[in-house]
Amino acid sequence: MTADSKPRTAQARGLDAGLDALPRGIEPERDLWPSIEARLEPRGERAGRRWFWPAAAAVLLVAGSSLVTAVLLHRDEPLVARQQSANGPVSYAAAAFGPGQTLDPTYAAAREELARTLSARIDRLPPGARRKLEQNLAELRRASAEINAALELSPGDPLLEELLLSTYQEELAVLASVNQLTGGNGAGPIDATRMQL
């Protein structure tokens, strides 16, 4: 024991006495729970939300897989135009479901395969149509990026989640439509350089 330990012990005893004198609990001036509860989501919605992302991922997985299958089935059809684009393949940003939400790896792989195959199909389009298509695919990607950014600010917002899901579905639908229009159109070989759009 050191020389200055005695005064510290006395000080500690004083603090203990002061703490003992404090009340064991403080009652709020008013009942705060009703206002807190009002700001919370209903239990049913929270329970439902737990199913949202797995369900969304499942929907996209099914859609993506179906489209990839369709694309692969038509892969060997004659090309409408074999002119390679100077712009290179169409790039696709990695999809996300808002902050902290990761995509199912199977879905991500299916989407990547779809994007790779459709890059070749987009090359078959006449230049004018291809330009418009690329602009619109960029528009879809901007939209999904914007919704993801909004989800960073408002995590779990049901409107944003719904819009994001349908934007991804729309992107897949557009890619599928282009695949259909360029793959099995039956119009015979077309040289894009001769098209006036």
Next chain:
Amino acid sequence: MTIRNQPVRPLTAARTWVALALLAGPAALAGTPINERKAADPTGHVEVSNTAGSVEVTGWARGEIEVTGELGDGVERLEFSQSGKLTRIKVIMPNRSSRVESTDLVVKVPAGSSLFVNTVSADVRAQGVRGSQRLQSVSGDIGTEAAAEDVECKTVSGDVVVNGTGHRGLLNVTTVSGDATVSRVSGEVNGNTVSGNFTITAGATGRSRLRSTSGDLGLKGKLDADARIDFESISGDVRLDLAGPVGAEFEVSSFNGEIRNCFGPKPVRTSEYAPGTELRFREGQGTGRVRIKTLNGDISICNK
């Protein structure tokens, strides 16, 4: 009299070639006239494909298919074949050619036929066809009439115009950047576009689901008593101009867009701390349902 053999002067030869070219030119540039016909099943299936130019299909009361028009210069040939109930009309392009002119096809089919038309840049027009229709083009415009059977129109950059005939049917329209206008279609209308504007006018709208990314969506006309309207847009505006008495329950929400409602109730903020407004109200009997959602697009609901 002495006759001398004079050599043909170069200028004379050139004149001769010019004269021959002028005589032969119009025929060569005009393409090849088409005039073919075959007997056909009154409810058969007709497939038409063309690359550039136009395709015009008309339903008629005869049990035969007639193809007229003009085959573009450089086109290999026109296939006009039949197999059972299927008739195929196809412009065959050469495998390699530096220049191919556009082809215009005028096709008359039995009115009860179902129709499939596929083009790249050729415009498509159909009228009087009562069977199902599937019309698609990469950049050509599509115009048709919708009867009771299903109609599907699909383009990348071409515009789509569909006029109804008062019968209830299913209409699906998909464009990437093309605009779509649907008039007097009273059945179910489903539309998807990325940047095109989509407008439904002057019909008793039953079920309609429209979706756009940046294109505007619009509905002008009456709502069925049990209408189901579902519009969704990211940055495009949505405008409803409803005619006649309206009986529907409205559920409208936007994250950043402005909601304007002529029926009275005002939108409320969904959160004190984040953007977002929503509007829920019931007008009349409220048996119909209208659901609109946007991210940034403005929403306007009015009764005209």
